[in-house]
Amino acid sequence: MKIIKSWLKEYIDYDLPDTELISKMVEAGTEVENVIQTLDDNVVVAKIENIKAHPNADKLQIAEVTDGEDTYTIVCGAKNIKTGMIVPLAKIGTHIGDFVISKADLRGILSEGMLCSERELGVGEDNAGIMLLSEDLVLGKPLNHYIPSETIYELEITPNRGDCLSHVGIARELGAIINKNVIKPPIELAMSGKKATDLLSVEIIDKKLCSQYQARILDDITIAPSPKWLTDRLTLLGLKPINNVVDVTNYIMFDLGQPLHAFDYSQVQGKQILVRRAEKDEKLLTLDEKEAVFSGKELLIADKQGPIAVAGIMGGLNSGISETTKTIVLESAVFDRKSIRKTSKDLLLKSDASYRFERGIDEGGVEYALNKAAKLIKEIAGGSILSGIVKDGVSPTKQIMPVDYLNINKILGESLPNDSIDTYLKRVGIEAKDKTALMPLYRHDLEVWQDLAEEVGRIYGYSNIVPQKLPEAKTANDTFYHKKEYLKDKLCAVGYSEVLSYSFLSGKDVEAAKLDAKDLVEVANPVQPENKFMRNSLIPKLLFAVAKNPSFDSTPLFEIGNIFTGKKESTSLGIVCAGKNAKSQIEEASLLISTLLKSEINVTSLNRDELQRFKIKKPEVLYFEVNLTNELPKLKATESELKLSIKKDVVHYRPVSRYPSITRDLAFVLDKKVKASEVSNDIYEISNNINRVELFDEFASDKLGTNKKNLAFHLYIQDVDKTMNDKEADEIIKNIVKNISKKYDAKLRTT
Amino acid sequence: MLFKKIYGDDAKIRFRPHNYPFVEPGFDVDMLVNEKWVEMLGSGMVHPKVIQNMGFDPNKYSGFAFGLGIDRLCMKKFGIEDIRNLYNMDLRFLKQF
Numbered sequence: 121m122k123i124i125k126s127w128l129k130e131y132i133d134y135d136l137p138d139t140e141l142i143s144k145m146v147e148a149g150t151e152v153e154n155v156i157q158t159l160d161d162n163v164v165v166a167k168i169e170n171i172k173a174h175p176n177a178d179k180l181q182i183a184e185v186t187d188g189e190d191t192y193t194i195v196c197g198a199k200n201i202k203t204g205m206i207v208p209l210a211k212i213g214t215h216i217g218d219f220v221i222s223k224a225d226l227r228g229i230l231s232e233g234m235l236c237s238e239r240e241l242g243v244g245e246d247n248a249g250i251m252l253l254s255e256d257l258v259l260g261k262p263l264n265h266y267i268p269s270e271t272i273y274e275l276e277i278t279p280n281r282g283d284c285l286s287h288v289g290i291a292r293e294l295g296a297i298i299n300k301n302v303i304k305p306p307i308e309l310a311m312s313g314k315k316a317t318d319l320l321s322v323e324i325i326d327k328k329l330c331s332q333y334q335a336r337i338l339d340d341i342t343i344a345p346s347p348k349w350l351t352d353r354l355t356l357l358g359l360k361p362i363n364n365v366v367d368v369t370n371y372i373m374f375d376l377g378q379p380l381h382a383f384d385y386s387q388v389q390g391k392q393i394l395v396r397r398a399e400k401d402e403k404l405l406t407l408d409e410k411e412a413v414f415s416g417k418e419l420l421i422a423d424k425q426g427p428i429a430v431a432g433i434m435g436g437l438n439s440g441i442s443e444t445t446k447t448i449v450l451e452s453a454v455f456d457r458k459s460i461r462k463t464s465k466d467l468l469l470k471s472d473a474s475y476r477f478e479r480g481i482d483e484g485g486v487e488y489a490l491n492k493a494a495k496l497i498k499e500i501a502g503g504s505i506l507s508g509i510v511k512d513g514v515s516p517t518k519q520i521m522p523v524d525y526l527n528i529n530k531i532l533g534e535s536l537p538n539d540s541i542d543t544y545l546k547r548v549g550i551e552a553k554d555k556t557a558l559m560p561l562y563r564h565d566l567e568v569w570q571d572l573a574e575e576v577g578r579i580y581g582y583s584n585i586v587p588q589k590l591p592e593a594k595t596a597n598d599t600f601y602h603k604k605e606y607l608k609d610k611l612c613a614v615g616y617s618e619v620l621s622y623s624f625l626s627g628k629d630v631e632a633a634k635l636d637a638k639d640l641v642e643v644a645n646p647v648q649p650e651n652k653f654m655r656n657s658l659i660p661k662l663l664f665a666v667a668k669n670p671s672f673d674s675t676p677l678f679e680i681g682n683i684f685t686g687k688k689e690s691t692s693l694g695i696v697c698a699g700k701n702a703k704s705q706i707e708e709a710s711l712l713i714s715t716l717l718k719s720e721i722n723v724t725s726l727n728r729d730e731l732q733r734f735k736i737k738k739p740e741v742l743y744f745e746v747n748l749t750n751e752l753p754k755l756k757a758t759e760s761e762l763k764l765s766i767k768k769d770v771v772h773y774r775p776v777s778r779y780p781s782i783t784r785d786l787a788f789v790l791d792k793k794v795k796a797s798e799v800s801n802d803i804y805e806i807s808n809n810i811n812r813v814e815l816f817d818e819f820a821s822d823k824l825g826t827n828k829k830n831l832a833f834h835l836y837i838q839d840v841d842k843t844m845n846d847k848e849a850d851e852i853i854k855n856i857v858k859n860i861s862k863k864y865d866a867k868l869r870t871t
Numbered sequence: 872m873l874f875k876k877i878y879g880d881d882a883k884i885r886f887r888p889h890n891y892p893f894v895e896p897g898f899d900v901d902m903l904v905n906e907k908w909v910e911m912l913g914s915g916m917v918h919p920k921v922i923q924n925m926g927f928d929p930n931k932y933s934g935f936a937f938g939l940g941i942d943r944l945c946m947k948k949f950g951i952e953d954i955r956n957l958y959n960m961d962l963r964f965l966k967q968f
Contacts, residue, residue: 149888278890531896531916531933565890568919574896578888582898589872619960665960672962773949776956776963812967836963 122357123290125271127375131291131302138271141294148297148578150284151276156215158242158356159269165257166192166209166235168201176227183235185209188259195224195231200249207250208241208263210234216241243267272356280565282479286377289482289562296547296579307491312504314339319385320449324512325396329419329456330431332486332513333395336494337385339447341365341503350500364501365441365448368493370472377481377562378452378489379473381421381429385447387439390424393449395431395512402427406434406469418463419455432460432477433469450497452490454483454516457564480564483516518551518558524569525555531573533588536580544579545572597762600691603755604680604748607693607716609765614708616676616695621661623682624651632733633660641684654684658694659743663726663734666698670737674699676709680748690749699738706742717751769797772804774811774838781811781838782849786856790866792820792827799831799860806859807852809844812836830869874902874911877948884911893918894936904947911947913938 136144142152166185174180174195183194183201187209194209201207211233214221224231238244238251241263257266277284284293291302316337324330343363345351350371351361357374361367369380398414404427405411412430414420421429428439432455441448460477464470487509494505523545525538536544538555545552549560550572559566566572577585596602608618624646630637630653641654655661658679666675675698683692693713697706710721726734726741788799800813817832824830835856837849860866874882883903891897894915901908914937919929942957949968951957956964 146887147885149890151889280890280892568895570895570916570919574888577896582886582888617962617965619965620958621960622958661960668960669962675962677960771949771968773951773967775952776961781963811963814966 121275121277121285121290123273123275123287124353124356125273127287127353128273128291128294131288131304132295132300133303134294134298134300136298138273142273144297145275145294147581147583148293149278150281150290150293152273153276154274156272156274157264157269158272159262159264159267160210160214160216161262161264162211162214162221163208163236163241163263164211165253165259165261165263165266166207167259168203168205168207171201171203174227174229176229180226182229185233185235186259187211192232193230194233194235195226195229196235196250198235198237198250200252201235205250206253206255206257206259208236208253210236210241241267270356279479282476282564283377283482283560283562285476285479286374288376292549292562296549299547304488307488307495309491309495309505310498311507312339314504314506316506316508316510319447319506320388320391320393320510322393322510322512323395325394326419327513329397329459330395330513331454331456331516332483332511333393333451333453334486334490334509334511334513335393335452336450336490336509337447337506338450338494338497338501338503339385339506341446341448341497341501343441343443343445343501347500363441363443365445365497368496368500369450371496372489372493373472373476376485376489376492377476378485379432379471379476379481380489380493381435381451381473382441383428383435383439383449383451384441384445385449386445388423388428388449392424393428393510394422395453396420396422398427404428404430405437406430407437407440408434408469409437412467412469415466417459418467419459421451430463430467430469431455433464433467433474434471446503448497450490450494452486452493454481454486454513480562482562484561516561518561519566521557521559521566521569521572523552523555523557523572527569528573528576531570532577532580533585534580536576540580541576544576547579548575550575600748600752602762602764603752604691605764606755606757606762607713607748607752608678608680610712610716611678611695611709613765614676614712615705616678616709619662619665619677619679620681621658621665621679622651623655623684624648625653625655625660626650627652629653629660629664633663634733635660639685641686656683656685657745658683658692659696659745660734662694662696662743663730663736663741666696666738666741667735672699674701674705675738676705678709690747691752693746693748694743695745696741696743698736698741702738702740702742706744710744713746716757717746717754719746719751719754721746770801772801772810772813774808775840776811777838777840777844779839779841779843781836782844782846784835784837784849784853785816785832786835786853787817787830787832787869788860788864788866789824789828789830789869790864792829794829794831794864794866796831799864800833802860802863803833803835803856806855807837809837809839809848809852810835811838832869877944878902886914889913891915893921895919900937902947909947911943912940 138155145152164187166187168183169186170184172182174182180195180197183196185192185194210221221234235250237247239247283289295302322333324333346361346364346367350367354361365382369382373379398418398420400416402414419431420427421431429435455477457478457480460474464474529535542552551558643652646652665677669675678695680693682689695709706723714721721744723742723744796815803813814834816834820829838844857868874884885901886898889897889899891913895918897915899910900912902911917934917936922929942954946954
């Protein structure tokens, strides 16, 4: 949601720097994603010092431009530049609309920025040449010191806060945060003697789906393009200006949050508007020139002949405003949130209006918005407003809720006096007094006392709440979760690596694993269309993992995760071993698991065809899978046995290079008391190109000398930007040997 | 406490109000990483409707909800550049831990 600062300031007077405003909004729950200056600080006043012809292009020139300090080479296509001219220079990094200026090679010459026209900067219409600036501007100053620039806040509004989808809504929110009132002047209308009710009547047939419907009629208006201030604001919001009437309805929607619609009165048949449900197979050609076919559930705006709009979502093309429209019907109404959402989804029809109706609009502001729009249309499109409002429906009533001061304080962990709680609630528009509160008509998310607690908390400021420690509690160690972690520890201790894979399988995976798609649960609305199946076993992904790690001689892997079979979801353990020692490794795991879980384990071996389908180059691949949901509860052990290990070694994370690495082995003979982890930590410190240091042998023997031991490491040396070469690896190895020998009085062991 | 335990005693966090339908009040928990607030997890007090649906009386019971994504916590702890690395099943990556 984009909010234009000057527009916001029409509703609330504040004098906060943007950074402070942002942090206050964020702390109260509105995320500020971005602050954009229409005239970026990187656009500065500059002077052209010299111009020469471009050697490779007739239409381009090369300008040497100064900002008073540095000189920039700018390639420019405009014909009006002359030496000595003062011009706007957009330096590297300037944002112009969605475009960022970067260093660019223009026909062999590097351009360090761009000279801009009025239109490029969004400050005027002229696009014929570079904008000329006055001689008395100071070189190097940002241009926004001289030409007014607009600030736009990009906010993330959560779906519960439909009331914040307008400038007045954000002003209300900001007012609550900084304790200031919103200025909303009354609208005074000058009306003609003609009565609107003589020209039109309205009847709401389905009162459940439309609680209020109001319309005003304006006649003798002239459809034309909107004035510049209006098109400028709409353009900044990302809307396309259409004509003065449609632009005003859009403007008021972003101003007050009330979606409006304008009909051409001459196209409304029978002087009557009906708000009713569609009949089955009724059709309407909507403003986007597509035909909507109704099922019968949708709410429509209709005249005597048939539908003229899909209520709250989009108008019909026939009754839309055209160049020849003279008399308009201006609609301001409240439609049911759920019904709008359903219709919008069913018809695949979305608009800024439906977005707001779905989230709930200000039910107390229907007439105000209608009047403000009528007044503005009269001002810019001429004509006159007929007296009276054509309407049907009921006035909205505010929801009442008791204020549970005790529980509000309890959940916040505070002891705020009742009247302070009332005051915080009043700041967000909740009329709280004597233990009861009336909810404002623009808020639809306040239903239970916990909602009020949140309002109090965020306005009082969560950062003002002093943290309190909860009493310490011990978690049981016989839970499913605990036992699962215990199994992981056991498997890691015998050399297995845990992998985590996604729960989804693609069509290709299913094919490679020769699974029957009928046995798999298919996701109705997959995040990635190709990954539409849920796994029913952990083995396929583990086999892909084997294939993905060809550089390892042996790959003992396991995964514990959930699998999906029919309507059941269960936790499973999958184990795969491949390559060297596969047989002994899988036997070790199967013995371990069968002893712990007292269950029988059947190890399966991949045949040649399967190896090929999974693209595994290793000759022997063995696996088994155990359903932990069924088997893990059988794990019985005493408390001390189920102790989980906490890894204390320092992790030296190094991103894995895409390029080949070099493996070297080093063995040192050193004092028995030195810890292997100390040595490996020191090795990591030598170079960032060391991806991994793996201890593979440690033994003490008197043959090595008194109190000496042997430590042997595999070293994986890589470069993230290129293939590691022997020369560089040798250099690193030399450094390691030098440092370790010196520090630990160690001897390199040569074999 | 958790953050101090994982990231050291000078870890700075903040609670920022945010809307999640299953909690009320709801929060995001941010941590200061290189002078920028980074969203670490979603949290809140379990919504009374959720407690009710579990068969408890929401006037008697309340609950804390913390949506800890272990992958995100791990990523920030070790400076892992892409969260997907944790799911890539690459032993050159996994064996570092």
